[in-house]
Amino acid sequence: MKFVFLGTGTSGGVPQIGCSCEVCESTDRADTRTRCSLWIIDGPTSVIIDTGPDFRSQCLQNSISHISAIFYTHFHADHVFGVDDIRAYTCLQDQKIPIYLPDFMEERFRACFGYTITEQSPGLTRPKFLLNTIQDQTIRLDNLSFEPAEISHGSERVKGYVFSNGSVRVAYLIDCKSIPEETMEKLKGVDILILSALWKTEKTHPAHLNLTQAIELSRRIGPRTATYLSHISHQMGVHVETQQNLPENILLAHDGLEIDLG
Ligand SMILES: [Zn+2]
Ligand SMILES: [Zn+2]
Ligand SMILES: [Zn+2]
Numbered sequence: 320m321k322f323v324f325l326g327t328g329t330s331g332g333v334p335q336i337g338c339s340c341e342v343c344e345s346t347d348r349a350d351t352r353t354r355c356s357l358w359i360i361d362g363p364t365s366v367i368i369d370t371g372p373d374f375r376s377q378c379l380q381n382s383i384s385h386i387s388a389i390f391y392t393h394f395h396a397d398h399v400f401g402v403d404d405i406r407a408y409t410c411l412q413d414q415k416i417p418i419y420l421p422d423f424m425e426e427r428f429r430a431c432f433g434y435t436i437t438e439q440s441p442g443l444t445r446p447k448f449l450l451n452t453i454q455d456q457t458i459r460l461d462n463l464s465f466e467p468a469e470i471s472h473g474s475e476r477v478k479g480y481v482f483s484n485g486s487v488r489v490a491y492l493i494d495c496k497s498i499p500e501e502t503m504e505k506l507k508g509v510d511i512l513i514l515s516a517l518w519k520t521e522k523t524h525p526a527h528l529n530l531t532q533a534i535e536l537s538r539r540i541g542p543r544t545a546t547y548l549s550h551i552s553h554q555m556g557v558h559v560e561t562q563q564n565l566p567e568n569i570l571l572a573h574d575g576l577e578i579d580l581g
Contacts, residue, residue, distance in 0.1 A: 320361040320463070320484040321579040325377040327572045328352025329517060329527075329552040330397035332373070334468060342553040349558035349573040353377060354397045354467065355493050355550050357513070363486055364461040368392065368480060371476040374401025381575070388417040388460055392493060393477040402432050405446040415447040420465070421478040422452045453478070468505045471497045473526030481505055487580045489513065490542070493550050496526050501559055512542040513572070518554035530555065537569060547572040 333352040342350050354371030358381065360416070367389045377383075383403035386408045393399055409418055428450075429436070432510055435446045451458075457466045468479040472494040479492035479502070489511040492498070498506075506512070516533035517524055528536065537546040549572045555561055562571050 320359065320488060320581075321357040321577060322360070322489065322548070322572060323381060323578075324549060324572045324576045325356040325358050325367075325381060326353035326371060326373050327549040327574050327576075328354055329550050330354065330395070331552070333553045335552070338553060340388055340553055342555070342557055345557055346490050347558060348575075349571075350575060352551055352573055355515075356398075357399075358383065358493055359463065359482060361461065361463050362379075363387075364463055366390065366460060366463065366465075366482075369398040369493075370401035370405060371397045372400045375404040375407075378404070385412065386416055386420065390419045390422065390465060390478075390480060391420065391424060391428075392479065393472060393475055394427040395475070395494065398494070399428070399431075402435065403446060405435075405448075406444055409447045410444055415449045416428065417449040417451060419453050419458055419465070421453045421476070422454055423476050425450075425452050440457065442523070466505060468492065468502045469499065470495045470502060480526070481509060484580070489580075490540075494526070495528055495533075495536075496524075498540075505538070506540050508543070509540065510543045511542055511578070512537060513549055514545040514546060515550035516548040516555070517550065518552050519556050520554060530561075534566060534569060542568075544568070545570060547576075547578075 353373035357368040359366045362386050435448045436450050467483040470479045477494050481490045488509045490509045491513045493515045495515045516530045519530045545568045548559040
């Protein structure tokens with residue numbers, strides 16, 4: 320199993336439009352962050368978590384030729400608005416793509432993208448989905464399992480996922496403000512934690528963890544191997560400098576970062 324960070328930026332991406340700060344003007348590729356998405360590959364199984372507005376360019380950049388299924392975390396534009404570009408895979412694979420939505424986002428998904436789940440006239444090239452709603456049940460896809468793990472994103476609910484190939488467990492908790500105790504239980508013994516961290520300053524945000532809060536939460540969860548931080552804004556500082564001052568085994572993710580778990 321391996322996974323690839325397709326995007327590691329907050330909702331506006333980095334560089335932020337119209338900004339000329341040190342991060343937005345950096346020429347280091349690690350300081351260019353598209354909207355958050357993760358690609359998980361295990362043999363022929365290819366799974367995406369979230370399809371934001373940069374989904375199309377991420378697929379091209381990473382030569383993604385096949386998608387087995389897509390999981391969603393919540394209905395915010397930066398996680399969902401690449402839906403229409405999944406049409407390429409519907410056509411390539413000549414099949415409906417299974418998607419897994421938390422039940423609390425189904426109504427908004429149907430209102431916005433209802434055309435992807437209704438019967439279509441022959442010859443049209445719209446995305447076609449097999450819609451599955453999830454609450455707390457673990458979903459199995461070939462050798463992989465995906466266990467929903469609910470987190471709080473201010474006033475919004477978000478499903479994180481603990482995915483595993485049976486030997487390594489990885490938690491993907493993005494757009495996180497706090498974690499309920501019930502989810503903390505599910506995180507016991509995870510090997511790798513992927514957690515959102517918005518910015519370096521001590522300023523708090525109503526819906527996101529700042530860096531200090533993310534480090535503290537990572538310590539409480541205590542992943543066996545490492546924590547990767549994602550959903551990062553330009554206010555995190557320049558990648559190499561911020562990384563130098565982080566505790567051991569806490570790493571800033573960047574677009575294109577691939578973690579091969581063998
Ligand atoms: Zn987001
Ligand atoms: Zn900036
Ligand atoms: Zn969000």
